[in-house]
Amino acid sequence: MARRKDQIKLGAFLLFTGHHVAAWRHPEASVGTEFENYLELAKLAEAAKFDTIFFADGVAARLKDLDAASRKAHSGIYPFEPITLLSALASVTRNIGLIATASTSFSDPFNLARQFGSLDRLSGGRAGWNLVTSSDPDAAFNFGHDAQVLHADRYDRAEEFADVVLGLWDSWEDDAFIRDRESGRYFDPEKLHRLDHKGRHFKVRGPLNIPRSPQGRPVVVQAGASEPGKELAARTAEAIFAAQITLDEAKAFYADVKGRLGKYGRSPDDLKILPGIFPVVGRSEAEAEDKFQALQNLIQPEVGLNLLSQLTGVDLSSYPLDGPVPPEPPVTNAGKSRQELVLDLARRENLSIRQLYLRIAGARGHWQVVGTPAQIADVMEERFENFGADGFNIMAPIMPGGLADFITLVVPELRRRGLFRSEYEGTTLRENLGLKRPANRFSAGNAVAAE
Amino acid sequence: MARRKDQIKLGAFLLFTGHHVAAWRHPEASVGTEFENYLELAKLAEAAKFDTIFFADGVAARLKDLDAASRKAHSGIYPFEPITLLSALASVTRNIGLIATASTSFSDPFNLARQFGSLDRLSGGRAGWNLVTSSDPDAAFNFGHDAQVLHADRYDRAEEFADVVLGLWDSWEDDAFIRDRESGRYFDPEKLHRLDHKGRHFKVRGPLNIPRSPQGRPVVVQAGASEPGKELAARTAEAIFAAQITLDEAKAFYADVKGRLGKYGRSPDDLKILPGIFPVVGRSEAEAEDKFQALQNLIQPEVGLNLLSQLTGVDLSSYPLDGPVPPEPPVTNAGKSRQELVLDLARRENLSIRQLYLRIAGARGHWQVVGTPAQIADVMEERFENFGADGFNIMAPIMPGGLADFITLVVPELRRRGLFRSEYEGTTLRENLGLKRPANRFSAGNAVAAE
Structure with missing residues (x-):
């Protein structure tokens, strides 16, 4: 095949104890939930020249099944809120990109634009906003709602939310602040632009009361794979955290999303697609398999069954663990296609209930590769x-060891193949990701684009 | 008089170029609006063993009079948003308290509780929340409103907002997280508490998805001096940034607020009163006066008149600058008592318009002391x-020089008098301010207090 001219982008998806559902029980995982634990991970990733560190987020503890939740580190209870955590990391890192998740469903566009704009300036142009909409039924109850916001309405709000935030980030032209002591002119009123947005969900006058950042504005990241999610990404996102498992699914998703950019006047290079990968690395296949089994053995049945039910909507908690998966188990209202996929798998391979949850729960449904550095670099x-x-979001099974393994063993292999950088290309996240610095929509020459 | 047994608490109120309205034009002021400028100020204050650094905030650029605004650094345009800025400072400081302003009028209690809770954990228990309500007419337009929220409703919302935030900060008992690898118990469900708040403004189920901090929860700070403001402070605040000018006013305010604590079951020590002071320090009186005049000479008439109108509601922009203050000038709807105070002053001292704005504009209406270190320590x-x-919030005229002057010249004088510490008492903000660590309302023994 023709080799691509660009290189792989790498993000470190940081979850305090690691991405394996039982990581926190592993003797080598950090139970640490202190800032120092995150600092260690950020420094590891930056020393390896990763493009970004990234934090997921949610605005509710997920305690529906309290007994199972009390056995998991990942129940929507985070040691820190991501915008504050990344701000704290901004002042003790130099090059790595800082991407935080924040929901359009339960925040306000002015406050969000301002906080991400501030993080972007604090870090010298290294911030990214992972725009999500919230589907977590628990979250709505923390924000005055009686039930979850409906999907269609969520995306309608997200589309408008993104427009407001992007508009506010252009409130000031790059050279609006003169700060000339002699003449006493602090800013040039001609280079200040009110947004005057009036829409279905928001009415926001502006301007944002913070200057533009060295990279123009934070990088917009998304993860939605639904039809409205892909459309929103094609119009506004600059990176996507994808979740396809097989190569065919990944290629189809890549082609689909990149193909939608043209109609918004964007080029395929304006959006980087970065699937998540859960790599279990060993010096030999056997070592990798042993590492994985050690983690699998720590999964408690309550946790495995709960995650199976969460991810697929199939509730097997009332059946014997080592018995067969029943042909027609009770299902909740989660996605039908995923349920059939899982039940087909159980039938085809004649799996017990325990075997089934072990197949699903470990990597929590993500693309999982267990192997040698060469095998992982191959895929x-x-x-x-x-x-x-266009790159990958590395979901290390345990922290910090799993991330260190990937960096020590797989990254050199990628470099040998010419697939990954040895030095950062620039100082801003855009420079490293190969994204262009967006012009201010109001600057001379861009006036038409603003209409 | 009987000497008090406690010592003065000191806060550094940081405003990037300084608190004098023309500070940014002074050749020795930092025009710097970069993170490094704030870091320098934070390190200065921490080396001097200040209790806190503090940032004001607003959620709108104040551009009503665009021409005057374009000549001021202080037009509601901040280089950074305070929660992100203090988070960035948290990881490069060790002892100093970190107080950020956030408005109850234009934010959400769950998000706010979570971000301040996160900052408190990131900093090892050094966070404070300056609870304000927004009276800025520009702010409402950035949050979907057609006009400013009315004062009475603002405080009604603030009271409930504070209850929700304080309640969410007690979602988890201090020892709720067990993280026992062997038994696989991550947390103890008995030590998790849902808030289930249902009020006039908010409906919030909880729990907050973040653990409690080393100091229990952030210190609550307020600044309101109105009747509902004082009542809210007496019920919920642990520090007040006061703004009285004369000793008599200060004593009256102190006695008034401290006298209200008893009815909420609180002791006078549970709330520290910290007036702002704008100190211009010179080695001699003449040097101090020269420093002050150098700043005064930089005030542009547009800025002086605009500030006069903003602070007092008296609009003198259509009269000759060096002519007399007219007996009945046009007034806007700002506070009547303040207008009469200012017009009385002009009549009594026979001031020209320029002289009048110079009297008001420099320190932007705050308590201003120009003198030697001994004179400033005296007052x-x-x-x-x-x-x-109980202490003071130091509003240095220019940054960093004015803060450095105070630290080099006045702080040693306070120490000689036994009035200020030489070492931090503890590692948390509460330990240094002499505030007790609040028990969790849900912990055994406190169950009654929660009702």
């Missing part, structure tokens, strides 16, 4: 060269 | 010993 290279990915 | 000691203050 990454394959997915990259075949346009299934 | 601080007097106010402290006479129970007009």
